[in-house]
Structures are given as C-alpha cells and as structure tokens.
Amino acid sequence: MKKITMQQIADHLGVSKFVVSKALSGKGGVNETTKERVIQAASQLGYFTQKNGYVKNAIPANIPLPTVPSKGSVLVLMPNIRFQNKESLYWGKVLEGISRELELQGLGMIIISEPQGDHFLHAINPEGIRGMVGVGQIATSLLLEAHRTGFPMxxxxxxxxxxxxxxxxxNNPDGITKVVHHLIGLGHRKLHFLGNSAFSRSFRDRWIGFRSTLEDNNIQPQADHDDMxxxxxxETGQFQEHFIEWAKTRIDANSLPTALVCANDSIAVTVTAALHSIGLRVPEDISVTGFDNIDDTLRSQPSITTVNVPKEQLGQRAVRKLLDRLANPGTAYEKILIAVDVVHRDSTAGPNQ
Structure with missing residues (x-):
C-alpha cells in the first residue's frame, strides 16, 4: 500500500503542507474549522492507519511527571462531562472493572478526568505507559491528541x-429487542421510545433496535422527529416538565402509549415519577422500561424492568483487549459486543386499554 503523506493531504484540500503539519501536530496556529477539515481528510485517505500516522509529543522539561510502576501503567481517559465520573452509578462501575483487571495484570492506572485543551498528554511521561482506555463520550480533538502518542487505545x-x-x-440492539419482545408478549402495541439519538452512540443503537423490532412485528414506530x-x-432530569406536557397532550388526545421504552434508567426513573405526579399508575395505566440496570431502578417505586449491562465487565474486557492489541499490533481493529439480559421487575404489565 502506498504511503499517504502530508503533501497528499494538502493537495487534496488545496492548502499548504505547512497547514497540514500544524493541524496534525497539535501545536496550534490553525483555526478549528481548518483543523477539523485536515483531520477528516487525513482519516478518509488512511493517514492515521499507517504505522507512523501520528506525531510523538514533546514533553516540556519543567512539567512534573507522575511515577509509574516498573511493569507500566495504563492511561484512563474519562472526561468529566455528562456525569462521567467515578461517582456515577454507571461509569463508576466501568472504572471499577478497569481498575480490577489492571490490578490483576500488575499494571498501574493514571486517570485523566479534567484534560485542559488539546495538549493534556504533554504532562505524561511516555516511559512505562502501555496504552490507553477511553471511557464514555470523548471529543474528537482529545482522541486525536491521544492517537498522536502512538499508544494503542x-x-x-x-x-x-x-x-x-x-x-x-x-449489545445495545439485542438488549432493546429483548425488552420490546417482552412488552409485545404482554400484549402491548402502542410503544414509544424516549431518549435522544444524538446523546451517545449507545442511545442511537437502542433507538434503531427499537424501531427495527417494531417494524419486524408490523407495528408502526414513532417518527424520527418525535419530541421524545x-x-x-x-443527566439532570430537566426534561421532566417537557415530558409531563407531552403526556397530558397525549391523554387529552386519547393517544397515550401503553408502554414507554426509555433509552436509559435515569430517564425511566424520572419518567416514572412524572407519571405518578399527574395521576398515572405504573404499570397499571402505563408500563415503563429502562436500560443499564443502575441501582436506582431497584429503589424506584415501582422497581423498574430494565436491561442489565455488565458494567464492570465492559471495563475488564477493555483492558484485556488493550493487552491483546499490544501482543498483536497488526491485527484488524475489533468492535466487541458484551451480551445483555432483561431484568424483569414491577414496572411492566399487560396494557390497560
């Protein structure tokens, strides 16, 4: 395969090689729009998949460097956005799985939760760093900075x-399919999905799985532009008021769904409380399901039927895949899906209409 050069990227975009070099090095001097164009073109042309398709970071001598164990450490990048932190009922479990597996492997862990700008890795000593695990939603600029180090990720x-x-x-599509089949088996035909497909890849996969499963069962799903x-x-439940207005409108129009399939448990817990506030009983009047199986679903009244995501196993499997990548650097990249199962609780029953 012919090597992709910075000059080829420059020619493709109609800019100078100097601009491409600046954008890919992360040294600044290029506006964000141009930088994103360069990154996208480099990716499309296959620049990043080359063995040397990254730039090693220079580490300023005046920045203190963390010490690492002799066998090395793994960087864990988990930006504290959307409540992605160790206190989270979801992300905290993922982090526990990463920590446990690293300990079993005799490796240390350096958590980066508050990266400053695009150059957060300049303060990390590459000696002893084995690789990186990124957790949750991470900006492309931060991932590019991580990729430039050459560490497997x-x-x-x-x-x-x-x-x-x-x-x-x-396995988000499989999990949501199981939930929908459970509700259909109870007799539901008026199902509605609640979430935001732009919120995360998992939310989008759950929505697509929901829509496909309804279509497979000759049930018309809601439109893509639906408010819900x-x-x-x-993350904060601020949508509750909007949901209550929507539900009241549906009640007045005699078009309230018999089951609400929520993209995650936080939505399901908020929705259940909102339904109670307007006099609707769960599950007698309407069924509600969640996804993730966080502790709050068990404490909710009623307890919420959900999909159990083995959160610690996600973290453990990430570490094992990282070690496998270190041992087999030339193999094709993998997308690994962890199996999930429905947890049947008290928030679902047959339709009451």
Whole structure:
C-alpha cells in the first residue's frame, strides 16, 4: 500500500503542507474549522492507519511527571462531562472493572478526568505507559491528541470514525429487542421510545433496535422527529416538565402509549415519577422500561424492568483487549459486543386499554 503523506493531504484540500503539519501536530496556529477539515481528510485517505500516522509529543522539561510502576501503567481517559465520573452509578462501575483487571495484570492506572485543551498528554511521561482506555463520550480533538502518542487505545461505549481503535460496547440492539419482545408478549402495541439519538452512540443503537423490532412485528414506530427523541437535560432530569406536557397532550388526545421504552434508567426513573405526579399508575395505566440496570431502578417505586449491562465487565474486557492489541499490533481493529439480559421487575404489565 502506498504511503499517504502530508503533501497528499494538502493537495487534496488545496492548502499548504505547512497547514497540514500544524493541524496534525497539535501545536496550534490553525483555526478549528481548518483543523477539523485536515483531520477528516487525513482519516478518509488512511493517514492515521499507517504505522507512523501520528506525531510523538514533546514533553516540556519543567512539567512534573507522575511515577509509574516498573511493569507500566495504563492511561484512563474519562472526561468529566455528562456525569462521567467515578461517582456515577454507571461509569463508576466501568472504572471499577478497569481498575480490577489492571490490578490483576500488575499494571498501574493514571486517570485523566479534567484534560485542559488539546495538549493534556504533554504532562505524561511516555516511559512505562502501555496504552490507553477511553471511557464514555470523548471529543474528537482529545482522541486525536491521544492517537498522536502512538499508544494503542481501546474505547468503551464510544467510537469515533476519525480515530482508528478497538471498541467495547454492550449489545445495545439485542438488549432493546429483548425488552420490546417482552412488552409485545404482554400484549402491548402502542410503544414509544424516549431518549435522544444524538446523546451517545449507545442511545442511537437502542433507538434503531427499537424501531427495527417494531417494524419486524408490523407495528408502526414513532417518527424520527418525535419530541421524545430529542430530550434535553437527560443527566439532570430537566426534561421532566417537557415530558409531563407531552403526556397530558397525549391523554387529552386519547393517544397515550401503553408502554414507554426509555433509552436509559435515569430517564425511566424520572419518567416514572412524572407519571405518578399527574395521576398515572405504573404499570397499571402505563408500563415503563429502562436500560443499564443502575441501582436506582431497584429503589424506584415501582422497581423498574430494565436491561442489565455488565458494567464492570465492559471495563475488564477493555483492558484485556488493550493487552491483546499490544501482543498483536497488526491485527484488524475489533468492535466487541458484551451480551445483555432483561431484568424483569414491577414496572411492566399487560396494557390497560
């Protein structure tokens, strides 16, 4: 395969090789729009998949460097956005799985949760670093900075088409299909999905799985532009008021669904409380399901039927894949799906209409 050069990228975009070099080196001096164009073109042309398709970071001598164990450490990049932190009922479990597996392998862990700008790795000593695990939603600019180091990288619950890497996901389409089949088996034909497909790759996969399963069962799904597919404030429950207005409108129009399939448990818990506030009983009047099996679903009244995601296993599998990548650097990148199962609880029953 012919090597892709910076000059070829420059010619493709009609810019100078100097501009391409600046954009790919992360040294600044190029506006964000041009930088994104260069990154996208480099990815499309296959620049990043080449063995030397990255730039080693120079480390300033005046920055203190963390010490690492003799066998090395793994960087864990988990930007503290959308409540992605160790206190999270979801992400905290993933982090525990990563930590446990690294300990079993005799490796240390350096967590980067508050990266400053695009140059957060300049303060990391590459000596002793074995690779990286990215957890949750991460900006393309940060992933590019990580890719430039040349360290192998595995992403958990996230992927970026511009950055070549192995990825680990729960089997989201399979999980949502099982939930929908459970509801159909109870007699439901008026099902509605709640979430935001732009929120994460997992949410999008769950929506697609929901829609496909309904179509396979000759049930018309809601339209792509439906209000309940564009929820805002999912992490904080700020969508509750909007949902209540929607539900009241549906009640008045005698078009309330008999079952609500929520993209995650946080939505399901909020929705269940909102339904109670307007006098609807769960599951007597309407069924509700979640996804992820966080602890709050068991404490909810009623307890919520959900899909159990083996969160710790996601973290453990990411570490194992990273070690496999280190041992077999030339193999094709993999997208690994972890099996999930429905947890049947008290928020689902047959339709009451």
């Amino acid at each position: 595995v992403l958990v619950d996230h992927e970026d088409y511009l950055i070549p890497s192995d990825t680990i996901f729960a 597919l564009m929820l805002e404030g999912i």
